[in-house]
Amino acid sequence: MVNSTTERRPGRRPGAPATREAILEAAREAFVASGYRAATIRGIAQAAGVDPALVMHFFGNKEGLFAEAMRPPFEPAAVLSAALATDPAAAGTAIARTFLEAWESSAQRRTLLGLVRSAVSEESAAMMLREGLLAGVERSLNELGADRPALRASLISSQLIGVAMARYMVRARGAAEATPAELAAAIGPTLQRYINGPLFEGGTA
Amino acid sequence: MVNSTTERRPGRRPGAPATREAILEAAREAFVASGYRAATIRGIAQAAGVDPALVMHFFGNKEGLFAEAMRPPFEPAAVLSAALATDPAAAGTAIARTFLEAWESSAQRRTLLGLVRSAVSEESAAMMLREGLLAGVERSLNELGADRPALRASLISSQLIGVAMARYMVRARGAAEATPAELAAAIGPTLQRYINGPLFEGGTA
Structure with a gap:
């Protein structure tokens, strides 16, 4: 799944920190603006310019993405x-x-x-x-x-x-x-x- | 304005506590479900079965309605x-x-x-x-x-x-x-x- 994604987007490595960070940034925007329920993996992927499958690959599901995107700046x-x-x-x-x-x-x-x-x-x-x-x-x-x-x-x-x-x-x-x-x-x-x-x-x- | 409303709804006095309470109850439902911004006077009036003008007569505007509907049970x-x-x-x-x-x-x-x-x-x-x-x-x-x-x-x-x-x-x-x-x-x-x-x-x- 990840490979097919990268094949469609040559030059963008799925593991690249920049891509991961772009997804997290789009997720933060979406969660802050719409709340957890209304935000969608599809919409976040689109805003970050990646395939939804890549979001799933990195974060597993919406809950995992939320946990990572909204992780407080301190533990x-x-x-x-x-x-x-x-x-x-x-x-x-x-x-x-x-x-x-x-x-x-x-x-x-x-x-x-x-x-x-x-x-x-x-x-x-x-x-x-x-x-x-x-x-x-x-x-x-x-x-x-x-x-x-x-x-x-x-x-x-x-x-x-x-x-x-x-x-x-x-x-x-x-x-x-x-x-x-x-x-x-x-x-x-x-x-x-x-x-x-x-x-x-x-x-x- | 109030009179025209009651004329259209015989038997329902605008000052009746029951009507006022029905509006407040509909407003509470709307504010809790949709939040302040998304709730409308028109929608609340419709849910309470009254004319929007009656809501305005009782509460002045949406802010006044919110203040009254969401008034905490203690001061x-x-x-x-x-x-x-x-x-x-x-x-x-x-x-x-x-x-x-x-x-x-x-x-x-x-x-x-x-x-x-x-x-x-x-x-x-x-x-x-x-x-x-x-x-x-x-x-x-x-x-x-x-x-x-x-x-x-x-x-x-x-x-x-x-x-x-x-x-x-x-x-x-x-x-x-x-x-x-x-x-x-x-x-x-x-x-x-x-x-x-x-x-x-x-x-x-």
Whole structure:
């Protein structure tokens, strides 16, 4: 299948990073503009100037393509592990800072916006968020010996995504006018408690 | 205009609460299914079995109709004021409980889901959230004498909406499996700090 594709497009090697990147870029455009459900492999292939079979060859199916195209610019579990290795008591603010830095970059923000918009309305995108990103954070917290690692992972993501919504989507005045450093300092202690503090009021974690 | 409408539909009084409610119900259906932009006054009027002019008479324009149809089942500023009047030190958990109770009700959840889904992708819905809901919370915090009331209002909403996303939209395992009481206890101290605690790390609020 791949060979027949390349035979029709001489000079374009299917494994070439440029082709793969062109497909991912077309996929991002489509997923951000139309959402997961409405975007099609055929339409994305056409926009990238390749055969749909090549898209399948690279990414398996639409879900695989979505996962790759909308992969966040950072790996949450890796960010958490690195922050914990550096200074566990400052991990909350460090994670907030990394997260907000990614959103402040306009290219990365576009991917992140598409991911959140898809996740609030489409099960496939929600599943990717659940299984691809949250599961890794839960594993890290579990290794740390935290009680209720799944709940902690949810709470961490809830505060991070909530702040991104307030600043970049709803553009609530207070969140939009604050500096990223102020926001990181404000939500840092929240994340810190969700990582390794007492989870419930009164400290009965 | 209203009279001509009722003349064509004898027995149906334009001011009748049932008619108004039928329009609101049709509007909710349309906004949740299609989003703010795609929904039309004409389509909503047709679904409710009334003349478009009657919709305009009741709600002024599409924005007014959206604001009324998607009005959350609680008034955030009123919930905050009541919680502060009862026990300022327990306000965070009280607000979390009221918020989660509304989401647990399936009828109310539908409205709230439509509101959040619209707000992450459509400016008109985002504006309603900003100006209709957040502004009231900001005023309450300002009366309380809090520093940075706009930022505090954003942070409170960020944690609340973030938890709703985690539990009801993404259905992250930890947030979905916890009881509403556990979630309220877990985010209560966070909200409490955003209401009247030191906002930035180290207490330099």
